[in-house]
Amino acid sequence: MEGTTLAPIAQCPDCKRLNEVLSRVGDRWSVLIVASLSQYGVLRFNELKRNLGISQRMLSLTLRELERDGLVSRTYHPTIPPKVEYALTPLGESFREPVKALAMWGLENLETIDAARATYDAAAEKLPKSA
Amino acid sequence: MEGTTLAPIAQCPDCKRLNEVLSRVGDRWSVLIVASLSQYGVLRFNELKRNLGISQRMLSLTLRELERDGLVSRTYHPTIPPKVEYALTPLGESFREPVKALAMWGLENLETIDAARATYDAAAEKLPKSA
DNA sequence: AAAGGGTGGTATATTTTTGATACCGACGAT
DNA sequence: ATCGTCGGTATCAAAAATATACCACCCTTT
Numbered sequence: 001m002e003g004t005t006l007a008p009i010a011q012c013p014d015c016k017r018l019n020e021v022l023s024r025v026g027d028r029w030s031v032l033i034v035a036s037l038s039q040y041g042v043l044r045f046n047e048l049k050r051n052l053g054i055s056q057r058m059l060s061l062t063l064r065e066l067e068r069d070g071l072v073s074r075t076y077h078p079t080i081p082p083k084v085e086y087a088l089t090p091l092g093e094s095f096r097e098p099v100k101a102l103a104m105w106g107l108e109n110l111e112t113i114d115a116a117r118a119t120y121d122a123a124a125e126k127l128p129k130s131a
Numbered sequence: 132m133e134g135t136t137l138a139p140i141a142q143c144p145d146c147k148r149l150n151e152v153l154s155r156v157g158d159r160w161s162v163l164i165v166a167s168l169s170q171y172g173v174l175r176f177n178e179l180k181r182n183l184g185i186s187q188r189m190l191s192l193t194l195r196e197l198e199r200d201g202l203v204s205r206t207y208h209p210t211i212p213p214k215v216e217y218a219l220t221p222l223g224e225s226f227r228e229p230v231k232a233l234a235m236w237g238l239e240n241l242e243t244i245d246a247a248r249a250t251y252d253a254a255a256e257k258l259p260k261s262a
Numbered sequence: 263a264a265a266g267g268g269t270g271g272t273a274t275a276t277t278t279t280t281g282a283t284a285c286c287g288a289c290g291a292t
Numbered sequence: 293a294t295c296g297t298c299g300g301t302a303t304c305a306a307a308a309a310t311a312t313a314c315c316a317c318c319c320t321t322t
Binding site: 012014015017018019020021022023024025026027028031032035039052067068069070091094095097098099101102103105106107109112113116119120121 | 145146148149150151152153154155156157158159162163166167170182183198199200201202222225226228229230232233234235236237238240241243244246247248250251252
């Protein structure tokens with residue numbers, strides 16, 4: 001049943017745009033990788049892996065996406081232990097600002113959020129639907 | 132084999148913190164809901180649903196999380212068609228800024244990203260691993 | 263009065279995403 | 293000669309997102 005009264009999704013263009021943006025670079029690993037490269041400048045595959053605690057698969061996938069989207073550059077050195085270096089492109093550098101804004105907000109408000117959670121959970125404790 | 136040289140995850144405290152932040156409010160729907168409430172002020176459940184094109188389940192879940200984290204307030208009006216209104220709390224309001232920064236960056240760079248993608252994909256076309 | 267619609271959800275099933283694991287070739291160290 | 297490192301890929305299981313159906317409630321329409 002697709003023909004219901006449902007509106008044609010995303011009335012506000014801004015939401016639609018934002019949705020697109022977030023679909024591209026809005027996942028945790030992308031942001032984390034950019035933040036990491038932002039801090040250390042140039043990192044190799046396994047350095048990122050160790051630094052972030054990400055699985056090889058997700059790192060590989062996410063790096064390729066970031067490279068595809070032009071935020072990260074990949075430099076392959078055909079030395080004998082092969083060496084691949086990742087760094088931010090200018091576009092990636094420009095992404096540092098919003099990420100920083102997000103991080104700042106988070107750092108400032110993590111405790112507030114934790115407190116709100118505790119309050120909410122405590123209140124929920126008193127209303128068990130059963131038992 | 133856990134005892135390898137693997138570092139104990141998240142060497143840089145900033146990444147760890149950022150990770151926490153993103154675990155809380157870093158998913159697409161949370162950001163989108165905040166953005167939507169930010170634009171319209173107060174919205175009801177089904178208004179949000181229609182506006183965002185989100186499934187009921189995800190909307191319900193995400194709203195509850197946002198409420199739990201203190202970013203969104205939920206007001207239940209026991210009228211006869213039950214009416215539930217959602218709005219941003221002061222904390223939620225403060226989250227508008229980083230979201231706005233993100234949205235701005237996205238709007239400014241979506242085309243650049245698309246172009247980078249096109250270039251990348253075109254280059255990849257020429258190196259088919261098989262066939 | 264019976265049928266259908268809108269309200270804010272929940273329960274269940276299906277699909278998509280993520281993550282863990284094993285493996286690869288090439289080489290250096292033990 | 294076996295092990296480990298490098299940067300991945302292939303495979304499979306677990307988790308999350310989504311779609312769908314359904315609920316009680318009442319109102320409107322027929």
